[in-house]
Amino acid sequence: MSRSQWGADETKRDPHAHYAQGVAAIFIHHTDTPNNYRCADVPRTLRNLYTGQTRDRNWGDLGYNFLVDKCGNIYEGRAGGTDRPVIGSHAIGFNQGTVGIAAIGTFGPGTPVPAAMERGIAALAAWKLGLRGVDPTSKVRLTSTNDKSRYTKGTSATFNVISGHRDGFATDCPGEALFARLPAIRHLAAHLQGRSAQRPFGADPAGDLAGPASGQ
Template identity: 30%
Template structure:
């Protein structure tokens, strides 16, 4: 056989979570396991030679007009395609956006109805032998106005709110991570609960990689899912840095049908894998500080600190993070917001020492 064929699900299935960049909203599943794969380019493969092909997926649960995915590959010379399971397979190639650190996301313009099954495959475009392509998650999507899930009708946002500096000390502004503008006006809300997520992908430690991850998540949400902006209000990277997403007093897009009054905080990382990666000390420390600030600022009750899975059928934020929410609630009552973080978030010395010069994220294979 001239290529290596890897089928779902195997030991190569590395994610049991639902949104990539992403916790997937409508994950493509194989034998009830969300799709993910690690494909190694074989020796002697030629351009256009197949590298991997999946069996038919489980029937999808919603109509769709695109397939979305994200992953990591140092060598970008590959093509990912999808086809509807039918008598004759018509393969549709993906449009892929790549980032300098090897991260990528893509969209395959293919449509199907409820109950449709999909096949996926990867072809070589000259990729070097031994290079690895990792797919973190695959989902179906349908272009829609994110506000279709709103619980109530709201007035227009206050003029001049967008771009205002947030009050949480040390937050990394949208300008600092080079966020794209929101594609429509936000809708105001009064925060009354907090939802904790994981991104179900990588956990960058260095600032430059975290900035690229923020930009990838925003592009995935805006250009892939068709939302007006990144869905989360705050995102915490592997070094404990807190990034501003949407302004926290504006409606987000992170829990379908329950976004009103709901502040979304996502921790970078995948906390649902078999050998579960767990949130590290800097992430938990920053999450507690951020939650305290939100509770004090908006008079939110600690019992309103929820996991995504408490409100929707999903594995998010993964067992490794969900198990820490009791500790987060107990730590949340008013106290020092940044007793040891200072005026800005920096990489702790113990973590800086451990990193060396080349680490991209901890808890995984990427270097």
């Protein structure tokens, strides 16, 4: 679902998007919001997050590049073009050249992660990384740009190409339950990259961006 479809007020954000040279890694987050939502109501949640992150946190826009709900629907987050390497505000010290994907909900210990959500995250990661031919199961070295991360500014560290927010910052995000599912998400994303008959490698998952499932 595009920003216009979920009702982003474009007058609230910084009109100038910033870009990296490409996308080398993905950080997975959760929004730390209630799980008992209807997917049809997610646009309202996004508008609330948007207001909080632009006005209250002064991030200039939504910090996340994309968000995924429990029905597996994918939403455009930070403005600038879904197929472009937009620099977000989601992983302090490691925003450059990375993408932030946020699972809508809270995924602490013992919280089930919906299968549809996992598939949505994996499909999005497969597509986004596939634009540069990056294997979702590989590793990458990233260099910190901020002392507030887990690594002092200028320090390089090795990450999984699909990592959790906690890998780069002192936080519980994306929650213990979702963090535990990252290996499965990596392997599913890699599998999807190879299923050219169903979704061409590097193709935009347009169907996943179409909108929320009705009645959920």
